[in-house]
Amino acid sequence: MTVHDRRERERAERHQLIIRTARDLAEDEGWEAVTVRRLAEMIEYSQPVLYSHFASKDAIVAAVALEGFEELAGELREAPRDAEGPVEAFTAVVGAYAAFAAARPTLYDAMFTLATGLPFGRSEAPDELKEAFAALAAPVVEVSGPHDPDTFIEVVWTALHGLVTLTRSGRLRADLAEDRLDLLITLMLAGERV
Amino acid sequence: MTVHDRRERERAERHQLIIRTARDLAEDEGWEAVTVRRLAEMIEYSQPVLYSHFASKDAIVAAVALEGFEELAGELREAPRDAEGPVEAFTAVVGAYAAFAAARPTLYDAMFTLATGLPFGRSEAPDELKEAFAALAAPVVEVSGPHDPDTFIEVVWTALHGLVTLTRSGRLRADLAEDRLDLLITLMLAGERV
DNA sequence: CTCGAACATCTAGCACCGCTAGGATCTCGG
DNA sequence: CCGAGATCCTAGCGGTGCTAGATGTTCGAG
Numbered sequence: 090m091t092v093h094d095r096r097e098r099e100r101a102e103r104h105q106l107i108i109r110t111a112r113d114l115a116e117d118e119g120w121e122a123v124t125v126r127r128l129a130e131m132i133e134y135s136q137p138v139l140y141s142h143f144a145s146k147d148a149i150v151a152a153v154a155l156e157g158f159e160e161l162a163g164e165l166r167e168a169p170r171d172a173e174g175p176v177e178a179f180t181a182v183v184g185a186y187a188a189f190a191a192a193r194p195t196l197y198d199a200m201f202t203l204a205t206g207l208p209f210g211r212s213e214a215p216d217e218l219k220e221a222f223a224a225l226a227a228p229v230v231e232v233s234g235p236h237d238p239d240t241f242i243e244v245v246w247t248a249l250h251g252l253v254t255l256t257r258s259g260r261l262r263a264d265l266a267e268d269r270l271d272l273l274i275t276l277m278l279a280g281e282r283v
Numbered sequence: 284m285t286v287h288d289r290r291e292r293e294r295a296e297r298h299q300l301i302i303r304t305a306r307d308l309a310e311d312e313g314w315e316a317v318t319v320r321r322l323a324e325m326i327e328y329s330q331p332v333l334y335s336h337f338a339s340k341d342a343i344v345a346a347v348a349l350e351g352f353e354e355l356a357g358e359l360r361e362a363p364r365d366a367e368g369p370v371e372a373f374t375a376v377v378g379a380y381a382a383f384a385a386a387r388p389t390l391y392d393a394m395f396t397l398a399t400g401l402p403f404g405r406s407e408a409p410d411e412l413k414e415a416f417a418a419l420a421a422p423v424v425e426v427s428g429p430h431d432p433d434t435f436i437e438v439v440w441t442a443l444h445g446l447v448t449l450t451r452s453g454r455l456r457a458d459l460a461e462d463r464l465d466l467l468i469t470l471m472l473a474g475e476r477v
Numbered sequence: 478c479t480c481g482a483a484c485a486t487c488t489a490g491c492a493c494c495g496c497t498a499g500g501a502t503c504t505c506g507g
Numbered sequence: 508c509c510g511a512g513a514t515c516c517t518a519g520c521g522g523t524g525c526t527a528g529a530t531g532t533t534c535g536a537g
Contacts, residue, residue, distance in 0.1 A: 096513095125495060134517050137497075146495065202396065205452070236466055243455050244446070244466045251445020252438070259401070263439050272430055272438045279473040290485095319524060329487050331526075340524065 104142050106132055112153045116195045120150070120203060147206055154204035158195040158217040161189050165224035175231035180274055182228045183249060187270050190253035201250065220248075232278060245277055293346065298417050300326055306347045310389045314344070314397060341400055348398035351390040355383050358416035369425035374468055376422045377443060381449050383449035384390040416440075428475035439471055 110131050115123050125146055129136040143149045168185035190197045208214050212247035226242045234239035252273060256266050294320035304325050309317050319340055323330040333361045362379035363372035384391045401412065420436045446467060450460050 106306075124309075124493085126493085134497090137517095138515065140496070141514085186446075214466065236469075237462070239456070240459065240462050241468050244442075244463050244470065247445040247449045247455070247463070248438075248442035248467065249445065250449055251441040251443065254448070255441045255444055258395075261441070262433070265434065265437075268431070268434050269438050269441065272434050273442065275430075276470050278471065278472065318522085320522090330524090331488095332486065334525070335485080 100142075103132070103134075107139060107142055107149060108152045108156065111149050112156070112196070112199075115150075115153070115199070116193075119193065120198060123150070147204070150199050151204045151207055153196070154199040155205060155215060155217050157193070157200045158215075158221045160193075160196075161186075161200075162217065162221035162224045163220060164189055169228045172228075173262050175228065176278060178228040179232045179278065180247075182225060183245070183274055183277075184270065186225060187253055187266075191257075191266070194257055197253070201254075248273060248277070294336075297326070297328075299334075300348065301336055302346045303334060305343050306350070306390070309344075309347070309393070310387075314389065314392065317344070344393050345398045345401055347390070347395040348401060348426060349409060349411050351387070351394045352409075354387075354390075354414045355380075355394075356381055356411065356415035356418045359415060363422045366422075370420065370472060372422040373426045373472065375473075376419060377439070377468055378464065380419060380443050381447055381460075382454070385460070388451055391447070395397075395448075426472060426475050442467060442471070464470075 102252060107128065110128055111123055114131065123146075125136050125137065125139055128149070129139055132139075139149070142150065160247040164185050165182055168181040172178035172181050207218065229242045229245050252269060254262055256263075256269070261269070301322065304322055305317055308321065308325065317340075319330050319333055322343070323333055326333075333343070335345065358379050359376055362375040366372035366375050388468075396456060398471040401409070419440060423436045423439050449455055450463070455463070
């Protein structure tokens with residue numbers, strides 16, 4: 090029994106090692122450097138053992154993406170903690186989202202550009218995803234004003250996503266990211282007073 | 284002289300044929316089906332001739348993307364033509380942008396997700412790009428209200444981009460795309476009255 | 478009119494990719 | 508002690524983007 094347990098524990102550790110290695114490598118050299126061969130070499134196992142843990146390479150980046158959603162959820166929950174009033178809470182959570190994307194661009198790519206296989210819509214989505222969305226939604230609906238709350242949160246989220254995505258693409262004036270975020274917040278909050 | 288001219292003309296035609304074939308194939312079967320081998324087979328030439336026209340496969344999708352920016356610019360210029368007043372012009376151009384992305388998702392991907400090599404920022408950007416941006420910017424700055432016009436147009440564009448991107452990712456309630464667009468327009472216009 | 482340079486094109490192949498079949502090795506219960 | 512099952516690796520398949528070198532074709536100078 091104990092031997093079997095140790096095996097399972099070691100297997101779980103190796104599972105995590107794969108995810109961490111993939112993430113580290115992606116952050117160091119970009120996702121295009123993350124290949125199954127390279128990963129296998131780094132964890133000092135042959136390629137087939139990777140496939141005993143994950144069905145495909147995409148499943149590995151999906152696992153990294155899931156870690157990302159978990160971390161994002163944590164930071165979004167933390168952000169509005171000390172806020173005084175709904176407007177400040179909204180500003181805090183939106184700022185935290187933008188900060189997350191700016192600080193972990195590679196992870197953000199995995200979550201939104203690479204891991205297309207992850208289900209999102211409604212019920213079949215993983216918990217990590219729903220929790221991240223909920224953590225963003227909570228302070229946002231508080232300032233939805235006269236608008237439909239579900240639509241409002243979706244619009245805020247998509248706008249935020251577009252902002253952080255294009256900011257990093259080099260297609261905007263690079264040094265003015267903060268100004269854009271401030272204006273976006275202003276515009277979203279202006280709706281409250283309509 | 285005339286022979287040489289004919290050669291050049293045929294070469295230019297083949298250049299266009301490559302771009303059109305890549306675009307058609309991508310629209311039919313997705314960008315992952317667009318390989319150099321497949322392209323070569325379809326235009327009935329060997330692979331190296333593709334490389335006599337384009338430096339890399341990425342350069343081919345960049346050429347498709349450039350076509351996309353040209354078309355987008357055209358539609359954005361056309362949209363506000365019959366508008367009465369700046370608000371209607373703004374609504375029209377924003378709607379045209381969303382309609383373009385919804386109608387040509389494959390092309391939109393080439394423009395914003397795949398063709399990362401295309402320079403955008405400021406001066407070194409291709410004309411097609413600057414014109415598309417300008418066509419969007421013209422009606423948008425008219426409703427920028429008290430905000431900095433340059434920042435306002437960037438925010439509108441990024442928000443719009445995020446909206447159309449995530450709408451197609453299946454991570455939003457699929458049937459409510461119009462509601463989201465309407466709300467986004469409302470929020471952006473609310474700034475005018477601040 | 479001829480012949481060598483320049484051009485156009487193709488065949489074949491390199492190094493890599495994701496992924497997997499099949500065999501070797503090790504572990505462990507009976 | 509032995510056979511079954513788990514574990515892991517070697518080797519390879521069919522694909523990718525890209526290119527070196529050979530082959531044919533065209534054209535202008537002598």
